[in-house]
Amino acid sequence: MDSAVSSFTYRTIATDGLARAGAIATAHGAVETPAFMPVGTTGTVKAMTADAVRATGAAIVLGNTYHLMLRPGAERIAALGGLHRFMDWPGPILTDSGGFQIMSLAKLRKLDADGVTFQSHIDGATHRLTPARAIAIQHLLDATITMALDECTQFPATHDQARASMQLSMRWAAASRQAFVPRPGYGLFGIVQGSVFPELRRASAEALTEIGFDGYAIGGLAVGEGQATMLAILDTTVPLLPHDRPRYLMGVGTPDDLIAAVQRGIDMFDCVIPTRGGRTGRAFTTHGIRNLRNARFADDAGPLDAACDCPACTRHPSAYLHHLFKSAEMLGPMLLTWHNLAYYQRLMRDMRAAIIAGRLHEFAAATRAAWQAPEDDA
Amino acid sequence: MDSAVSSFTYRTIATDGLARAGAIATAHGAVETPAFMPVGTTGTVKAMTADAVRATGAAIVLGNTYHLMLRPGAERIAALGGLHRFMDWPGPILTDSGGFQIMSLAKLRKLDADGVTFQSHIDGATHRLTPARAIAIQHLLDATITMALDECTQFPATHDQARASMQLSMRWAAASRQAFVPRPGYGLFGIVQGSVFPELRRASAEALTEIGFDGYAIGGLAVGEGQATMLAILDTTVPLLPHDRPRYLMGVGTPDDLIAAVQRGIDMFDCVIPTRGGRTGRAFTTHGIRNLRNARFADDAGPLDAACDCPACTRHPSAYLHHLFKSAEMLGPMLLTWHNLAYYQRLMRDMRAAIIAGRLHEFAAATRAAWQAPEDDA
Numbered sequence: 001m002d003s004a005v006s007s008f009t010y011r012t013i014a015t016d017g018l019a020r021a022g023a024i025a026t027a028h029g030a031v032e033t034p035a036f037m038p039v040g041t042t043g044t045v046k047a048m049t050a051d052a053v054r055a056t057g058a059a060i061v062l063g064n065t066y067h068l069m070l071r072p073g074a075e076r077i078a079a080l081g082g083l084h085r086f087m088d089w090p091g092p093i094l095t096d097s098g099g100f101q102i103m104s105l106a107k108l109r110k111l112d113a114d115g116v117t118f119q120s121h122i123d124g125a126t127h128r129l130t131p132a133r134a135i136a137i138q139h140l141l142d143a144t145i146t147m148a149l150d151e152c153t154q155f156p157a158t159h160d161q162a163r164a165s166m167q168l169s170m171r172w173a174a175a176s177r178q179a180f181v182p183r184p185g186y187g188l189f190g191i192v193q194g195s196v197f198p199e200l201r202r203a204s205a206e207a208l209t210e211i212g213f214d215g216y217a218i219g220g221l222a223v224g225e226g227q228a229t230m231l232a233i234l235d236t237t238v239p240l241l242p243h244d245r246p247r248y249l250m251g252v253g254t255p256d257d258l259i260a261a262v263q264r265g266i267d268m269f270d271c272v273i274p275t276r277g278g279r280t281g282r283a284f285t286t287h288g289i290r291n292l293r294n295a296r297f298a299d300d301a302g303p304l305d306a307a308c309d310c311p312a313c314t315r316h317p318s319a320y321l322h323h324l325f326k327s328a329e330m331l332g333p334m335l336l337t338w339h340n341l342a343y344y345q346r347l348m349r350d351m352r353a354a355i356i357a358g359r360l361h362e363f364a365a366a367t368r369a370a371w372q373a374p375e376d377d378a
Numbered sequence: 379m380d381s382a383v384s385s386f387t388y389r390t391i392a393t394d395g396l397a398r399a400g401a402i403a404t405a406h407g408a409v410e411t412p413a414f415m416p417v418g419t420t421g422t423v424k425a426m427t428a429d430a431v432r433a434t435g436a437a438i439v440l441g442n443t444y445h446l447m448l449r450p451g452a453e454r455i456a457a458l459g460g461l462h463r464f465m466d467w468p469g470p471i472l473t474d475s476g477g478f479q480i481m482s483l484a485k486l487r488k489l490d491a492d493g494v495t496f497q498s499h500i501d502g503a504t505h506r507l508t509p510a511r512a513i514a515i516q517h518l519l520d521a522t523i524t525m526a527l528d529e530c531t532q533f534p535a536t537h538d539q540a541r542a543s544m545q546l547s548m549r550w551a552a553a554s555r556q557a558f559v560p561r562p563g564y565g566l567f568g569i570v571q572g573s574v575f576p577e578l579r580r581a582s583a584e585a586l587t588e589i590g591f592d593g594y595a596i597g598g599l600a601v602g603e604g605q606a607t608m609l610a611i612l613d614t615t616v617p618l619l620p621h622d623r624p625r626y627l628m629g630v631g632t633p634d635d636l637i638a639a640v641q642r643g644i645d646m647f648d649c650v651i652p653t654r655g656g657r658t659g660r661a662f663t664t665h666g667i668r669n670l671r672n673a674r675f676a677d678d679a680g681p682l683d684a685a686c687d688c689p690a691c692t693r694h695p696s697a698y699l700h701h702l703f704k705s706a707e708m709l710g711p712m713l714l715t716w717h718n719l720a721y722y723q724r725l726m727r728d729m730r731a732a733i734i735a736g737r738l739h740e741f742a743a744a745t746r747a748a749w750q751a752p753e754d755d756a
Contacts, residue, residue, distance in 0.1 A: 044709040049689060072701045080679050080695050088693040301458050311427060315466040317458050323450045324422060330708060331422040
């Protein structure tokens with residue numbers, strides 16, 4: 001069963017404490033976990049060709065229901081052969097359900113028990129998203145992994161607000177499950193909500209497990225609660241999730257977040273931090289975070305990160321990257337996004353190898369020690 | 379002699395009418411002609427990695443003395459190992475002398491017999507460029523082909539203005555020749571000026587030939603005089619240039635310009651048209667110029683140009699490129715610049731093959747016929 005490419009399966013290969021090294025088999029290929037998914041919101045990982053994304057070692061990318069339903073439209077992408085063909089990514093694609101973006105981007109949103117009505121941030125046109133429609137859109141996009149529609153609970157929220165919001169998300173999760181058309185090698189993930197309240201997270205995890213999903217995401221974190229609170233929620237929530245399904249921490253995070261979350265049993269991540277940083281000159285390296293606009297790079301003949309095999313590091317002196325950012329040349333964001341994604345993918349591969357070797361704790365300590373001054377000038 | 383890589387040589391391999399197929403041997407490798415040089419003004423071909431530029435088939439790129447002397451500085455690039463290493467382009471690089479950019483970009487420029495004093499468009503700092511300094515900068519950059527400093531004559535100009543300007547450029551050409559430090563496999567080109575006046579062009583060509591250069595450029599064209607006038611100047615000027623040296627038409631042009639100029643004996647070109655067009659959605663294709671922002675591409679499942687082997691054409695439907703431009707995604711300019719440069723390089727290769735086959739006229743007619751509506755919606 002596990003080895004059948006046509007079946008959506010997760011298999012744990014090794015554990016180290018709570019951390020897991022695993023593999024997801026999908027209709028579009030395998031994903032080794034822990035895995036970081038570059039964010040391709042509108043059908044492109046910003047500033048990267050699909051070949052470049054592949055060259056970093058990424059196996060799966062993320063697309064976004066909210067953005068793609070508005071432009072170019074889900075039916076249009078379906079008519080063009082699906083998102084894989086559209087964006088030249090034959091590998092697995094996970095699509096976010098749109099809940100988070102409606103809360104953060106859309107105008108004049110009106111929530112009701114059955115869905116949300118909102119105005120597009122692009123042209124103000126009115127749209128409606130229900131669990132069934134969110135699932136249908138992701139089907140049209142041909143998403144390998146579909147996310148249930150949820151409401152991303154605002155932060156901070158009172159216990160009452162968080163409970164009501166979580167309960168709404170659980171109703172939508174059930175409706176999403178009903179609307180999802182199973183296909184071999186395709187999966188549907190539910191999303192745990194409940195803000196910073198452990199008992200609400202527990203209720204949410206139990207409700208989702210009762211419904212039954214191919215994987216379980218933890219949403220509503222990294223929204224301002226701080227790393228300590230986020231990790232405390234992981235400590236209480238992850239053990240409640242089925243052990244035979246992948247676990248996905250949505251929208252997280254920094255390299256330090258990734259290590260801490262993998263140590264707590266998370267398998268999958270997505271985050272704009274490496275790509276957004278790549279466009280602003282913020283570099284993630286073996287030695288910590290660096291701001292390439294800093295004058296100290298102006299004459300630096302050495303590589304940005306000697307341990308990195310990306311073109312930015314192997315082909316150019318750091319001074320060139322500095323020059324590109326000072327000159328507002330597009331190649332600066334292109335090369336640095338490539339580098340940051342290569343750094344993230346290497347971190348994930350190294351964590352996986354460390355888990356398999358039973359030395360994740362040592363790896364984490366050594367990696368953090370090498371970040372001598374993680375925020376020195378960034 | 380011709381085959382020695384360490385010697386800067388030009389060899390004509392075949393002719394077809396006035397058109398020539400040739401090869402330039404340089405210290406940094408060979409350039410087959412006719413050749414189009416992508417413009418890498420500040421040390422980057424905009425929106426392209428060096429690998430992508432190579433993938434289009436380009437053998438030589440252009441850098442710019444004016445831009446690079448201001449930022450990051452010629453001495454700095456020299457300290458970092460030269461422009462080749464800086465921008466990951468071990469192949470031949472031709473550097474413009476800066477004359478054109480001082481006229482078009484710099485503030486408060488003051489011309490005298492010995493050079494030009496100007497203020498940087500970046501920070502207003504005062505700089506001075508003389509023929510000797512322009513040559514020294516290009517030496518520091520490690521330019522394979524150095525251009526003599528010239529004054530790009532304004533258009534329109536009276537005969538008196540054009541003569542005075544041309545004579546100044548000829549004095550600077552002699553001074554440039556004197557300042558140039560010959561190295562095996564490196565070359566210095568002179569630049570013919572004289573505006574639209576054939577007798578001034580003749581005087582300029584004769585003056586340069588008398589001085590003696592490794593190649594001869596024609597400057598001061600494509601500045602508003604129109605294609606017919608430009609071609610008339612080529613008709614009278616090209617035959618005056620030494621037959622055993624490459625001929626370079628600066629800042630030209632559209633695909634139609636390139637064909638017409640090759641038919642008149644030009645070997646080398648540079649122009650921002652394909653790269654600038656790539657950033658604005660203007661595509662050069664087998665079937666003419668296309669504007670990818672046009673709504674007719676919204677549902678187009680076919681390739682932009684079926685004859686093209688670039689990633690934009692082989693990996694994506696045209697609708698994807700349309701979507702990227704409508705969404706202001708960086709990948710739009712990245713993919714379309716790649717495509718446009720691939721188109722230009724293919725045009726040059728095809729012209730070279732046609733010259734060798736003795737059928738450039740037929741090739742030109744067929745190529746133009748295929749541009750059914752060259753400016754239909756661009």
